[in-house]
Amino acid sequence: MKPFSIYNTLTRKVEEFVPRHGRIVTYYSCGPTVYLPQHLGNLRAYVFVDTLKRALRFNGYDVRHVMNITDVGHLTSDADAGEDKIEKTARAEGKSPLAVAKYYTDQFKRDCARLRIELPPDEESITGAVRPPASILCRATNHIADMIGLIERIVRNGLGYVTASGVYFDVEKWRGPSGMGRLSRQSLTEQHAGQRLEHSADKRSPHDFALWVLNQPHHLMQWDSPWGRGYPGWHIECSAMAMRYLGETIDIHSGGLDHIPVHHENEIAQSEGATGQPFVRYFVHNAFLVGMEGAKISKSAGRFPVLDDLVAAAIDPLAFRLLCFGAKYRSELAFNLDAVRAAAKNLGYLQEFTRSLPESAIGADDAAWAAEYRERFHDALNNDLNTPVALAVMLELVAEANRRQDPRVWHTLNDFDQVVNLGLAHELRASREEATDARLQGLLEQREAARQARDYQRSDDLRREIEALGWEIKDTKEGPRITRRRGTP
């Protein structure tokens, strides 16, 4: 077995990944705040999540994946300032917060489907019998009781305090004299230098963050709590949902680099402040997509491009997926249309090769020479998810098959595609169906010609050939009608 290694932000090292429980991996990834369409930069993060999950599966791990949908409590500044993002959109669009959240959740799910990003099963489609599920896509508003329970533990442990404006986490007490953040490795003064902190008059320190917000009568979404009606802070959502489904210590937690100093630092503080156990064993962060400000692709100025912009420019969303896969997750990726079009060319190259595969190559074992490529692909994945190298190996495999005129590489290519996930198996099926359709059409035309010529022997032979393809033929007044034969796929 090859060890899988990944960069752990907690230790600032590429480490060998060893899950706590055998082949089971517990994985939590921060999900979207559903108040706007997810732009391509956001979507890069979800392609990364999907790729990491698939790379773990390639290594034989059973990944239990939880992703949240933030539908309350995320303010326009990550650090407890401004308006609730969902409610801001709700007011602007004249809708209820619930309607806003549903609309943008549906849009997010649609974009993920177009990018072949596999989301965990939506809690709203899971019935009571199978709870708690191994993997779940879950909403903050459905887990208020879990959050309240967690806040009660924090308060009991002396790390939370209640004021008129809310329940706050005592950051200075948690961090101790150094004030260092374990993930950011910054002290509170460094972390907040130059950042204007909105200071509620009754907070003990401007660094403290809200676990539960009280006395905000204009906030539309409110719940009862031991401290009064209010709503949860953003950070507590992730801790509560991660622990609810994955336990108090989880193997992997991922998110964007921007989450390190505030959101994830706060998640660690409140989770460990409640349980006394390590919250996360491997913290993994993806870098940004840059250069979108200048992207000429979106018509309306002042917003980042979204997937619909690519589709409008006649670019297959999977080209964007491949663009992301071709870059190292820890490196910034420059976005521009030329880069996406170059990825589209590689996508076309792989699809074209797949469609041209002869039946003999699909039925046979792969050529012995392909084994070396599998090793190299696997090594690249396991080396801190070096996807640009993995992609190069995939393209080389196809180039070598062409050079040798030996197409016996399908099983290797399809295994690679379980990680890259361009849907090549689907491409192959579609091309075989088209070929069958074309053959069927040809046979039907020949048979009709034979009938016209009263060559019944030939017509019967052709009927048998058509039946062998899985179709039944009936001659009617309007001409021959074909139906699928029972028991054929």
Ligand SMILES: [Zn+2]
């Ligand atoms: Zn989170």
